[in-house]
Amino acid sequence: MREELVRRNYAQNTIQTYLRVVEDFRQYADKPLTRVLPDDLRRYHACLLEERKLAVRTVVQRVAAVRFLYCKTLKRRDMKEDLPYPRNYRRRLPVVLSPEEVARLIDGARNLFHRAMLMTLYSCGLRRSEAARLKVSDIDSQRMMIRVTQGKGGVDRDVPLSPALLDTLREYWRWMRPKTYLFPGTEKGWRADKPITAKMMWAAVQFAAKRAGITKPVSPHLLRHSYATHQLEAGMDLKTLQVLLGHDDLATTSRYLHLSKKHLQAVSTPLDRIGTKPATEVPRSRRLRKPQ
Numbered sequence: 001m002r003e004e005l006v007r008r009n010y011a012q013n014t015i016q017t018y019l020r021v022v023e024d025f026r027q028y029a030d031k032p033l034t035r036v037l038p039d040d041l042r043r044y045h046a047c048l049l050e051e052r053k054l055a056v057r058t059v060v061q062r063v064a065a066v067r068f069l070y071c072k073t074l075k076r077r078d079m080k081e082d083l084p085y086p087r088n089y090r091r092r093l094p095v096v097l098s099p100e101e102v103a104r105l106i107d108g109a110r111n112l113f114h115r116a117m118l119m120t121l122y123s124c125g126l127r128r129s130e131a132a133r134l135k136v137s138d139i140d141s142q143r144m145m146i147r148v149t150q151g152k153g154g155v156d157r158d159v160p161l162s163p164a165l166l167d168t169l170r171e172y173w174r175w176m177r178p179k180t181y182l183f184p185g186t187e188k189g190w191r192a193d194k195p196i197t198a199k200m201m202w203a204a205v206q207f208a209a210k211r212a213g214i215t216k217p218v219s220p221h222l223l224r225h226s227y228a229t230h231q232l233e234a235g236m237d238l239k240t241l242q243v244l245l246g247h248d249d250l251a252t253t254s255r256y257l258h259l260s261k262k263h264l265q266a267v268s269t270p271l272d273r274i275g276t277k278p279a280t281e282v283p284r285s286r287r288l289r290k291p292q
Contacts, residue, residue, distance in 0.1 A: 001073045008072075009154050013129065013198075021065035033069065038082040041066070045083060056086045094225040095216050102226055105205075108212035114204040116172040117183050117196075121220055124159045125227035125245055127152060128202075128220040132195040134182040136173070141166055151246045159244055228256045 001022065005015045026033055028047065029040045044066075048059045063083050070079040097105065102122055109115035121131050130148050138147040144161045151157060169182075178184050185196040201220050209218035216222075224245075231241055242253040 001069055004073045005068070011129065011152060017061065018065040018068060021062045022069050025062075025066055025069075034074065038079065041079060041082040049086065059086055095222060096229045097214070097216065097218075097222060097226045099230060101212070101214055101216075102223070102230075104212040105208050105214060105218070105223075108208040108210075110204065110207050110211075112168075112172050112175055113183070114208065116168050117201065117204055118208060118223065119165050119168055120182075122223040122227050123162045123165045124148075125224050125231070126159075127224060127246075128198055130246075131220070132181075132183060132198065132201060135180055136178055136182050139166075139169060139182070148246065155246060155248075157243065157246050225256075228253070232256055 002015060002019060005018060010018075022033070025044055028044050029036050031040075045059075045063070048054050048062060054062075063085055067080055067083050070076045070083075106115060106118050106122070109118055117131065120126065120134070121128075124131075124146055126134075126148065130151050133150070134146070134148075138149065139161065140147065141161065144163075144166070145158045146161050147156065147158055149156050176184075179193045181193065181195050183196040183201075184191055185194050185200065186192055187194070198220075205218055205220050205223070209216075228241060228245060231244075232238070238250065238253055238257070241256070242250050245253060247253045
């Protein structure tokens with residue numbers, strides 16, 4: 001299954017998650033995966049929702065993993081009918097920070113290392129994995145661009161380098177002196193020349209949010225959502241934003257229109273286009289008057 005996921009160019013995090021889900025299913029079924037019957041799939045599916053009471057989004061992820069095992073790896077496409085996605089599954093609109101909240105979050109960073117990381121996430125609208133894999137050589141100060149290599153789907157792209165971010169990164173580089181990776185991780189408590197882990201990046205955002213007094217559910221990806229929304233509100237067209245975010249489908253980018261207060265407020269309602277008498281001429285009494 002892992003080889004099949006790699007062949008289809010799935011992200012490393014997705015590969016690990018799918019394999020972990022399949023192992024959980026194997027333990028639940030308590031039999032070889034090739035001997036699993038449709039009834040086993042249905043019981044596992046019901047268990048996720050009724051006994052374990054997992055969120056619908058989590059169940060969708062687990063169904064996708066087990067479906068991949070049987071439909072793609074074992075070529076048993078008939079099993080797909082016994083693993084439907086839960087009804088009423090809807091993608092929720094992401095929470096975003098206001099520009100003022102983003103500024104407070106960045107100022108609440110623990111140190112220069114965390115500050116440079118938060119500024120990079122927001123300034124470039126990067127995914128967490130993309131920021132973690134950034135290399136020092138990806139920063140092109142001559143062209144004022146940052147090269148994002150092997151983004152989601154294995155696609156490279158360039159994003160603009162903010163002058164404010166460049167000043168911070170230069171100060172950060174003089175202090176930290178990273179070798180290969182811009183944000184190096186640690187090994188046995190010591191700095192190592194390898195990418196920072198997702199856990200460390202998450203902790204940096206959580207610490208800054210707590211210090212800044214932000215009560216919204218904050219994550220590294222929240223900065224990407226905020227970047228996209230703020231760019232639309234600043235007048236960026238949807239197609240350009242799609243390229244900068246690295247989205248394959250414009251429909252994925254268009255959901256940020258629902259978060260842009262500027263775009264929503266610019267839309268009038270049908271009530272504004274019909275003629276009604278002013279509220280000052282409407283009777284205040286709630287009693288029904290008999291027709292004369």
